[in-house]
Amino acid sequence: MQKDNAMSTSVDVQQAVEHFLYKQAEILDERAWDSWLELFTKDGKYWMPTHPEQITGEGLPNIFYEDLYLMDMRIRRVEHPYAHSQKAGHRSSHVVSNIIIKSESKATGDIVCTSRFQMVEYRLEAQRYFAGKYTHTLKKTDDSYRILLQRVDIVNVEGPFDYVMQVWL
Amino acid sequence: MPYDQEQDLSNLVEDDRVHKACYADEQVYEQELKNIFYKSWIYIGHVSQVPNAGDYWTTWIGKERMIFCRDDNGEVHVLYNRCPHHGALICNNHTGNSGNKHAFRCPYHAWQFNMDGSLRNLPMKDGYEGIIDLKDPQLQMKRAERQGNYRGFVFASLSEEGPDLETWLGAGGKSAFDDICNRSPEGECEIVANCFRIIQHSNWKTFLENQLDAVHPSITHHSTGDAASQMQKIYKEETGDEPPMGYQFLADFALPYEVWDSLDTIGHPYGHTQLAGYMGLRPRDPVTMAHEEALTAAYGEDRMEEILSTNIHHVLVYPCLSVQPPLQQLRAVRPLAANKTLTEIWHFKLKGAPEGVYDRSLAYYYLVNSPSTMVNADDLNNFRAVQDGLSLRGGGDWVSLHRNAGQDTVKDGVTTSVTGMSEQPMRNMFAAWKEYMRGGA
Numbered sequence: 001m002q003k004d005n006a007m008s009t010s011v012d013v014q015q016a017v018e019h020f021l022y023k024q025a026e027i028l029d030e031r032a033w034d035s036w037l038e039l040f041t042k043d044g045k046y047w048m049p050t051h052p053e054q055i056t057g058e059g060l061p062n063i064f065y066e067d068l069y070l071m072d073m074r075i076r077r078v079e080h081p082y083a084h085s086q087k088a089g090h091r092s093s094h095v096v097s098n099i100i101i102k103s104e105s106k107a108t109g110d111i112v113c114t115s116r117f118q119m120v121e122y123r124l125e126a127q128r129y130f131a132g133k134y135t136h137t138l139k140k141t142d143d144s145y146r147i148l149l150q151r152v153d154i155v156n157v158e159g160p161f162d163y164v165m166q167v168w169l
Numbered sequence: 170m171p172y173d174q175e176q177d178l179s180n181l182v183e184d185d186r187v188h189k190a191c192y193a194d195e196q197v198y199e200q201e202l203k204n205i206f207y208k209s210w211i212y213i214g215h216v217s218q219v220p221n222a223g224d225y226w227t228t229w230i231g232k233e234r235m236i237f238c239r240d241d242n243g244e245v246h247v248l249y250n251r252c253p254h255h256g257a258l259i260c261n262n263h264t265g266n267s268g269n270k271h272a273f274r275c276p277y278h279a280w281q282f283n284m285d286g287s288l289r290n291l292p293m294k295d296g297y298e299g300i301i302d303l304k305d306p307q308l309q310m311k312r313a314e315r316q317g318n319y320r321g322f323v324f325a326s327l328s329e330e331g332p333d334l335e336t337w338l339g340a341g342g343k344s345a346f347d348d349i350c351n352r353s354p355e356g357e358c359e360i361v362a363n364c365f366r367i368i369q370h371s372n373w374k375t376f377l378e379n380q381l382d383a384v385h386p387s388i389t390h391h392s393t394g395d396a397a398s399q400m401q402k403i404y405k406e407e408t409g410d411e412p413p414m415g416y417q418f419l420a421d422f423a424l425p426y427e428v429w430d431s432l433d434t435i436g437h438p439y440g441h442t443q444l445a446g447y448m449g450l451r452p453r454d455p456v457t458m459a460h461e462e463a464l465t466a467a468y469g470e471d472r473m474e475e476i477l478s479t480n481i482h483h484v485l486v487y488p489c490l491s492v493q494p495p496l497q498q499l500r501a502v503r504p505l506a507a508n509k510t511l512t513e514i515w516h517f518k519l520k521g522a523p524e525g526v527y528d529r530s531l532a533y534y535y536l537v538n539s540p541s542t543m544v545n546a547d548d549l550n551n552f553r554a555v556q557d558g559l560s561l562r563g564g565g566d567w568v569s570l571h572r573n574a575g576q577d578t579v580k581d582g583v584t585t586s587v588t589g590m591s592e593q594p595m596r597n598m599f600a601a602w603k604e605y606m607r608g609g610a
Binding site: 063124160 | 263363370399400540541543549
């Protein structure tokens with residue numbers, strides 16, 4: 001287990017980071033796509049590797065590896081009137097917890113933090129669930145944070161996957 | 170309609186329509202396992218998947234669970250995943266290495282086996298003295314009845330009899346692997362050690378048929394095609410650069426009917442089927458030019474031209490594989506039940522080719538074949554809808570394969586469709602299906 005920064009991070013910072021992570025989960029569940037894109041820096045990425053030891057998404061197979069353009073395309077697809085597989089109700093509910101700040105830059109206020117999530121997805125009159133670990137690299141802004149990298153390690157990373165993931169977890 | 174081989178087979182498959190029982194009836198599925206999956210050649214894996222002694226992957230032939238592994242002499246083997254002692258699965262993980270002794274060890278009573286399945290050691294040997302020779306085959310892990318390798322792609326057959334692998338593949342089946350390997354300046358490809366596995370709630374044939382169904386893309390994938398075209402414009406406006414090729418891959422799914430109509434589908438013996446390419450993988454970009462240069466250096470200009478002008482989008486190696494040679498990927502089809510199919514999805518690097526060639530393959534692997542796919546999401550949704558509809562008692566018994574029936578050209582056992590939209594691929598596969606189910610092929 002890596003050491004955490006609990007003793008050197010202020011309660012205010014801990015609270016601000018927690019609030020940010022709750023907000024990103026809420027945005028996904030509300031499908032507030034414009035707000036979703038605004039969570040990221042211009043060069044921000046959403047990444048779900050194919051195994052827990054993977055250290056980069058570049059040049060390797062990934063489950064998700066998307067910049068803002070690919071994320072924008074995914075939104076345009078799911079909101080398209082002919083996205084057949086998105087019809088008939090497609091909802092999710094996230095819970096984020098165990099938020100641990102791994103590092104806080106004294107100079108910039110940038111954060112690396114890990115957290116755990118559970119997510120239930122409803123589609124076609126059935127529920128399924130996902131769980132895993134978020135690792136966020138957050139850039140400090142004037143009033144909040146932006147995501148430089150959201151890494152998502154799901155517990156069932158090897159699959160097999162029953163159906164696919166149409167939106168981000 | 171229950172399945173009764175002799176009496177009903179001819180009633181299930183007609184020239185231009187097939188009975189829904191072919192997809193939804195468990196008895197038909199069980200008969201398919203016996204007559205097709207346990208008789209024909211089934212794709213197991215690529216030799217580079219198990220680079221080191223002791224490496225293994227597990228997979229399926231029908232409901233049989235198999236191990237693909239490499240021994241200390243560098244030989245690859247296909248074994249039944251079953252301990253000859255009390256029958257436990259020996260390998261319980263999808264992949265791994267058997268450890269520094271290069272022996273499989275049964276988790277139940279610690280019988281140990283060499284990677285070729287022979288018994289190496291077991292506890293309490295004394296108890297067998299004078300009763301059974303420890304070299305007796307019934308105390309070994311059983312090997313697949315037959316094993317074959319075409320250009321590094323390993324197949325197994327659970328039948329002692331039948332055509333050899335190359336005869337069975339024929340020109341149609343071989344084209345899948347030739348077209349991948351020939352694109353490498355070294356004539357070989359190497360697997361990327363990642364297998365995406367996705368469950369489809371549908372019959373295995375539905376997936377294969379969809380691969381060569383040129384009518385569905387612009388309808389099923391309309392949303393993704395539109396989204397990709399929009400992003401190409403936005404990307405160019407905002408960056409001033411050409412968008413990455415991945416966007417074009419997706420935009421192509423919404424090509425108009427006329428384009429799909431102009432593509433040939435070709436039916437080969439044993440049900441192997443090809444769809445001509447449409448993706449224009451020879452733009453004048455630096456990657457393509459570098460690839461041309463590398464192939465010219467290896468084979469000369471004429472041969473390079475011959476290799477790169479081979480224009481195949483999909484090859485179905487019936488009944489177990491869908492291969493996309495120019496994109497260096499394949500999907501292996503594992504039928505787990507009449508209404509449940511596992512696909513194992515792999516992609517390859519071309520040895521000695523410029524890195525950018527792999528980047529294209531990787532982009533397609535991600536956008537089309539990963540568990541976050543924006544393409545198969547809609548296919549899988551259709552497959553489920555088809556399976557659920559075909560499982561209904563009422564509402565009709567038949568699946569229509571009438572489009573352009575009787576208009577295909579047949580020459581030397583090879584059928585060419587009159588248009589890309591013809592349902593010839595489905596008819597071709599069902600002709601092979603019928604032959605297998607009769608006990609032939």
